[in-house]
Amino acid sequence: MAKKRKHETGGNVLKIGNKTISLEGYLTKKPKKESENPPPPPTESPTPVEETSAENQKLLKRNDETPRKTRKPPVGGDPQLLKIRQALPIWGYQEKIRGILEEKDVLLLVGETGSGKSTQVPQFLFQEKWCQKRKVKVKQPGMGKEEEVNVGGMIAITQPRRVAATTLAHRVSKEAGTPLTGQSSDGKSKGGSPPKGLVGYSVRFDHRVPQGTRIKFLTEGMLLQELLRDPHLRQYSAIVVDEIHERSVDVDLLSGFLKQIITGDKAGRGGIPLKVVIMSATANIEKIRKFFSVEGEEQAQTAPSGPKASSESSVEFLQIEGRQFPVEISHTPKPVPDIQEELLKTIFRLHTEEPLQDKHGKNDILAFLTGQEEIEGAQRLIEEYAGTLASNVPKIKVFPLFGQLSIEAQHDAFQPAKAPFTRKIVLATNIAETSVTVPGVRYVVDCGKSKVKQYRARLGMESLLAKPISKSSAVQRAGRAGREGPGKCFRLYTEETYDTLQQTDPPEILRTDVLGAILTMKARGIEDVLAFPLMDPPEVESVEKALIHLHMLGALDNHGNITETGRKMVLFPVTAPYARVILAAADLRYSCLLEAIDIIACITAGDDIFLQLRSEEAREEVEEARKELWRREGDLLTYLTAMQRYAAENADRAAWCRARKMNTRNMRQALNIRKQLRGLALRHGLLAEAPPADPQPFAPAPPDRAELVLKCFLRGFALKTAMLMPDSSYVTAVGKHVVAVHPASVLHGQKKEAIMFLEHVYTQKNYAKKVSAVQAEWVAQAFEGGL
Ligand SMILES: Nc1ncnc2c1ncn2[C@@H]1O[C@H](COP(=O)(O)OP(=O)(O)OP(=O)(O)O)[C@@H](O)[C@H]1O
Numbered sequence: 101m102a103k104k105r106k107h108e109t110g111g112n113v114l115k116i117g118n119k120t121i122s123l124e125g126y127l128t129k130k131p132k133k134e135s136e137n138p139p140p141p142p143t144e145s146p147t148p149v150e151e152t153s154a155e156n157q158k159l160l161k162r163n164d165e166t167p168r169k170t171r172k173p174p175v176g177g178d179p180q181l182l183k184i185r186q187a188l189p190i191w192g193y194q195e196k197i198r199g200i201l202e203e204k205d206v207l208l209l210v211g212e213t214g215s216g217k218s219t220q221v222p223q224f225l226f227q228e229k230w231c232q233k234r235k236v237k238v239k240q241p242g243m244g245k246e247e248e249v250n251v252g253g254m255i256a257i258t259q260p261r262r263v264a265a266t267t268l269a270h271r272v273s274k275e276a277g278t279p280l281t282g283q284s285s286d287g288k289s290k291g292g293s294p295p296k297g298l299v300g301y302s303v304r305f306d307h308r309v310p311q312g313t314r315i316k317f318l319t320e321g322m323l324l325q326e327l328l329r330d331p332h333l334r335q336y337s338a339i340v341v342d343e344i345h346e347r348s349v350d351v352d353l354l355s356g357f358l359k360q361i362i363t364g365d366k367a368g369r370g371g372i373p374l375k376v377v378i379m380s381a382t383a384n385i386e387k388i389r390k391f392f393s394v395e396g397e398e399q400a401q402t403a404p405s406g407p408k409a410s411s412e413s414s415v416e417f418l419q420i421e422g423r424q425f426p427v428e429i430s431h432t433p434k435p436v437p438d439i440q441e442e443l444l445k446t447i448f449r450l451h452t453e454e455p456l457q458d459k460h461g462k463n464d465i466l467a468f469l470t471g472q473e474e475i476e477g478a479q480r481l482i483e484e485y486a487g488t489l490a491s492n493v494p495k496i497k498v499f500p501l502f503g504q505l506s507i508e509a510q511h512d513a514f515q516p517a518k519a520p521f522t523r524k525i526v527l528a529t530n531i532a533e534t535s536v537t538v539p540g541v542r543y544v545v546d547c548g549k550s551k552v553k554q555y556r557a558r559l560g561m562e563s564l565l566a567k568p569i570s571k572s573s574a575v576q577r578a579g580r581a582g583r584e585g586p587g588k589c590f591r592l593y594t595e596e597t598y599d600t601l602q603q604t605d606p607p608e609i610l611r612t613d614v615l616g617a618i619l620t621m622k623a624r625g626i627e628d629v630l631a632f633p634l635m636d637p638p639e640v641e642s643v644e645k646a647l648i649h650l651h652m653l654g655a656l657d658n659h660g661n662i663t664e665t666g667r668k669m670v671l672f673p674v675t676a677p678y679a680r681v682i683l684a685a686a687d688l689r690y691s692c693l694l695e696a697i698d699i700i701a702c703i704t705a706g707d708d709i710f711l712q713l714r715s716e717e718a719r720e721e722v723e724e725a726r727k728e729l730w731r732r733e734g735d736l737l738t739y740l741t742a743m744q745r746y747a748a749e750n751a752d753r754a755a756w757c758r759a760r761k762m763n764t765r766n767m768r769q770a771l772n773i774r775k776q777l778r779g780l781a782l783r784h785g786l787l788a789e790a791p792p793a794d795p796q797p798f799a800p801a802p803p804d805r806a807e808l809v810l811k812c813f814l815r816g817f818a819l820k821t822a823m824l825m826p827d828s829s830y831v832t833a834v835g836k837h838v839v840a841v842h843p844a845s846v847l848h849g850q851k852k853e854a855i856m857f858l859e860h861v862y863t864q865k866n867y868a869k870k871v872s873a874v875q876a877e878w879v880a881q882a883f884e885g886g887l
Contacts, residue, residue, distance in 0.1 A: 177277035185275060188216030189422040194224040196418065201225065201338070204416045205362055206376045206392050211420025213381045213579025218264075218342050218535055219272050221377060222255045222315040226298070231255065231314075231337040236370025251372045252337035254313065258320045258354065260346040261503075262303040263510045264535035269301035269308070269317040271537070281310055304673050305773050306507060320350035321673075327357055328623055328670055332368035338375035343534045344388060345380040345572055347607035347635075349617050355391065356633045357624065362414075363394050381579060382572040384604060389415045391635050425460075427544075427582035431595040439547050440474070442592045443467060444481060446545050447525060450590075454543070456494050456523055460585025462516065462540035464524040466532065468577050470566040471551040472502045472707070475527045482525065494521050501528035504707035506765040516540055530569075533576045537583045544581040546574060548593040552605070555613045555642075563862035568597075572604045607636045614638050615676050618646040619655055622662040623670040653680045653816065654885075671784055672777070674704060677816035677858075682777070684815035686786035692809050694791055695740055695801065697777045699809070702739040703858065703870060705770035708844060709742060711761045718761065725760045733806050734847045734855075734872035736813060740801060743770060748798040810872055811882075814856060818882035821856045822868065830855055830868065833879055839868040847871045854879055 185191060190211060200207050211217050225231055233253030237246045259265040273280035278297040297310030302318040309316060318326075320341075327333065339358060344351055361374050378388055394414045436442040450465055457463055469475050479498045486496040499513035510531075516539065517524040524540055530550045532538060549566045550573065569577075574591065581587025591598065609617065621629045629643060650656045653676060655666030669679035678700050685696035702709050710726075713719045729745065731737035746767055749756045757764040781787045801809065814821070822830035822839050828851060829838050839860065841848050845868075847855065854876045857868035 177275050181275045185216070185220060188220060188424055190216035190220050190420050193418070193420055194220070197221065197224055198228060200416045200418065201228070201375050201377070202230065204414065205373045206415045207378070208383075208385065208389055208392070208415055208417045209377055209379045209420065210383060210385060210418070211379075211381060212423040213576060214423050214425070214537075214583045215381075215420045216424075217379045217381075217420070218257065218259075218268050219275065221340055221379065222257050223272065223276065225338060225375075226255055226314040228337075230373075230375065234370075234372060236372060238368060238370045249334060249370065251332075251334045251369050254336050255315050255338045255340060256323055256333075256336050257315065257317050257340040257342055258323050258351070259317060259535055260320060260343050260348050260351065261531055261535070262306070262319055262507060263501075263531060264343075265301050265303050265317040265319050266306070266507065266511070267514055267536055269299050272315060272317070273297060273299035276315075278310075280308055303507075305769075305776055320348060320354050323354060324350055324357075324620055325670075325673065327354075328620070331624060333361065333374060334369060336374065337372075338377060340377040340379060342379045344378050345383045345576075345604060346534060347605070347609075349609045349612060349614065352607060352609050352634055352636070353617055353620060355635060359392060359633050362392070382575050382604070385417065387635060389417060391633070423582070425582040425584075425586045427578050427587045427589055429578055429589045429591065431591045431598060432593060435594055435597065436592055439549070439592055440478060440481075443469070443478060443545060443547060444485075446590050446592065447482065448485070450543050450545075451496065451523055451525075452489075452493060456521070458585065460542070462524070463542045464517075464526070464538075464540035465543045465545065466526045466528060466538055466541040466580055467545040467547070468533065468550075469527055469529065469547055470549050471529055471564075472500075472504055475500045475502055475529065478527055482527075494523050495519060497522050497524055499524060499526045501526055501532055503529065503531050506706045506763075506769045508765050508769070509706075514538060530573065530577075532580060533573055536580070538580060539584065541583070542581055542585055542587045544577055544587065544589040546577045546589060546591045548574070548591060548597065552611070553608075554611050565862070568601055570602045570605045571598070574598060574601065609634065609638050610636055613646070614642050615646045615649055618643060619650055619662075619666065619670060619676050622650070622656065622660075623667060627661070649819065650676065652818070653677065655680070668784065672780060674700060674777075678704075680816040681813050682781065682786070684812045685809075686781065690808050690812040692805065692812055693781060693786060694778070695805070695809050696812055697774055697781065698743040699736050699739045699813075701770040701774035701777060702743050704773055705766040707763060707766055709739070709763050709766045709770065710844070711763055712844065713761060722759070722761045729760070730846055731806070732873070733810065734852075735845050735870045736810065736858075736872045737801065737806050738846050740809065742767075743774065744800075745798050747771065747774075747794045748796055750795045810856065810874055811878055813858075813872070814874065814878055814882040817856055817858055818879060820858060820860060820868075821854060821874065821879045821882075823854050823876060823879075824851055833883075837866060839866050841871050842867040842869045845869065845871045847873060 197207070197209070209217060209221065231252065233250050235248055236251050238249055239245070240247055257268070259268065270280055276298045278299060280297060280299055280301070296312050298313065299315045299317070300309035300313035301307070302309060302316060302322045304319065304321065323339070333339065341351065341354065341358070344355070358374070358376050361369075362376055366373060376392070378392070392415045432442070447465060447467060454463055467478075469478060479500055482496060482498050489496075497517040497519065501510055501513040513524075513526045513528070513532075514536075526532070526538055526541065546569075548569055550569050551564050552567045554563050554565065578589035578591075581589050618629055621632055626632050629647075630637070630640065647656065647660060650666065651658075651660075653665075653669075655663060655669055655676065657663050665680075665683055668683055669676055672679040672682055674682070681696050681700065682693065684690055685693040713722065729738055729741045731741055742762070746753060746756065753767070754764050756762075757767055778787065778791060782790055819834050821833045823833060825831050830841070831838055839857070841850075841855065841857075850873075852873035854874050855868065856872050856874045856879075858870035859868075861867050861869060
């Protein structure tokens with residue numbers, strides 16, 4: 101243990117800006133010491149969501165009786181990493197996992213965070229006999245004719261988030277010793293020669309799938325997209341659904357489709373079964389097992405005298421015991437009045453007292469905060485204070501990590517701090533809560549809250565409020581420490597508070613707009629969406645609202661069947677209203693597809709492309725440069741101008757962004773999305789020919805063209821409009837709620853007859869974001885479908 105360093109600037113107080121924080125009496129209770137020898141005792145119940153029930157015990161016992169066959173494990177790849185892999189708790193279970201899947205189609209695998217599920221399971225399986233590509237004959241739908249098709253050969257591992265899918269793919273390709281090259285997001289292969297590799301990934305607007313890929317990490321949404329093209333998932337032998345406890349809408353839908361495939365007649369796969377592995381550290385085992393069980397089995401299994409049924413279960417359950425490194429967990433002795441203050445105290449105490457590294461490697465810090473605003477606020481304070489530290493105290497490099505950041509910026513947090521004598525501090529939302537290993541991190545600080553989206557169908561409104569996390573989240577957050585060496589987790593709440601937390605968060609499908617989910621079902625030919633198998637069906641009212649909205653968008657006909665427009669909408673990896681705008685823009689009435697794509701690319705690139713200006717000085721500095729982008733019509737036309745001017749820039753685009761305080765990475769990402777959306781539009785016949793390559797001279801959109809663009813957006817967003825009232829407030833056209841124009845909008849503080857807003861969020865106030873000025877008459881026409 102290195103010598104404890106004393107904090108040298110100001111004894112037991114922190115001075116940050118005009119804030120003075122006392123370190124006195126901080127964390128009086130010393131956490132218990134735990135053995136550091138693996139396998140250590142679990143610091144949390146391995147399945148905190150549910151105690152291992154009698155039923156699971158039965159299943160566990162049955163696993164022990166599964167006949168074991170001795171096979172040579174497929175090893176290879178990076179020899180250094182092989183040693184680390186061999187020390188993972190899951191390594192000793194590989195024969196059992198292979199044995200189970202040789203006989204069964206569905207495996208529910210539960211193991212502690214960091215036990216090796218995500219990285220090892222696909223590597224255990226890809227060489228199995230059942231995992232090889234086979235040629236089979238299948239009947240063409242609606243015709244008697246048979247055709248020969250390939251089935252299987254690949255394993256898909258789904259992740260709830262892009263950052264997890266891409267970082268896991270990088271890690272596994274490194275372990276396997278095959279570089280992750282291949283088709284990059286710009287569609288080109290790196291290095292000229294056709295790349296070969298074992299591992300690939302596919303996330304929205306970024307794909308890297310080398311030739312010969314057998315293991316593919318992808319987001320749940322991407323696999324849903326693939327299901328539309330290939331309803332039998334023929335290219336896969338197995339689907340591994342990772343982190344199912346997150347229960348996103350996409351994973352619930354995916355589970356429904358997988359259930360249909362595994363319980364169906366398999367004719368579409370030439371009789372070859374699809375293996376499904378469901379994984380998590382904190383899943384509700386009973387619920388998932390029941391859901392994936394074949395019909396009727398559920399009752400048989402719970403019947404008092406059902407030994408036969410139990411041995412015939414179609415879903416196997418396996419629990420991986422132990423974790424590689426222990427994680428010490430400590431709670432605050434009493435409730436903390438100011439979370440931010442406590443967070444800063446904890447971070448600086450760790451930074452000034454704990455060594456920069458030890459024999460296991462770096463000792464970096466990962467802190468969980470509620471959202472972007474809190475992260476940016478904390479980053480400013482930490483950097484400000486870090487600048488005042490004495491020269492013998494290590495430097496600090498802060499990395500923010502939240503969903504709205506560009507992928508590139510997110511990946512920075514996974515790199516070591518470049519400067520010497522520097523500690524990395526990652527400030528993250530729950531984007532880093534599951535699945536990921538942030539290299540170097542040994543300490544986790546958990547504020548105990550996260551921002552949760554809540555959709556209220558009756559109001560048609562979404563709110564984003566900070567709420568206490570669930571026990572499952574707390575366990576997952578702690579699990580981000582102790583991945584490369586023993587770790588520590590500091591919960592900024594008491595043990596009593598932890599005990600009162602809910603076991604799990606309610607599934608997203610019960611608290612979010614189901615518009616996209618219903619469209620996906622309809623596009624996959626599900627006529628009766630209410631009968632679709634879902635672990636937790638949403639309220640009928642939400643489904644009805646979504647059906648009506650889809651009808652309004654022209655995606656469904658009067659009978660509720662998907663229309664040609666609806667079919668085309670799902671081809672674009674954007675939400676249904678944006679997809680509708682793209683289709684409308686291609687219509688001869690509007691003919692503004694390139695403009696619509698430019699705007700949508702800016703909006704979907706991540707965080708706002710315009711950096712927030714915090715001081716009057718900063719505002720004055722960029723005012724002139726930004727002025728040339730501002731459009732009186734509002735934010736959408738401003739985005740359009742920004743993209744057109746950026747693309748026209750011939751010299752130094754990064755300098756162009758800096759001069760306007762714009763987010764360089766997001767602009768680069770926007771350009772990439774624009775290219776992909778243009779490519780899709782070309783492929784699906786919405787564009788007759790490829791647009792001329794950049795840079796093109798900039799020409800501002802004249803007012804009549806701007807009007808067309810806005811009318812075109814109204815085709816997707818008529819529901820998100822509000823009228824100016826005599827008292828100068830805006831009231832929504834549907835629902836009659838008062839909304840305020842967000843301060844970040846070009847139209848903030850202005851009075852327009854009517855506004856259209858693409859986003860609507862309730863934080864301290866009911867805010868309209870991405871706002872444009874429209875005419876009340878256009879809104880009325882949009883509702884009547886007569887625009
Ligand atoms: N990017 C990485 N860099 C360094 N080590 C890594 C990386 N990814 C994984 N590891 C190592 O592999 C171990 C197993 O990771 P893996 O993601 O397979 O575990 P898991 O059981 O899926 O965990 P979780 O349930 O938390 O997702 C980690 O604890 C860590 O030691």
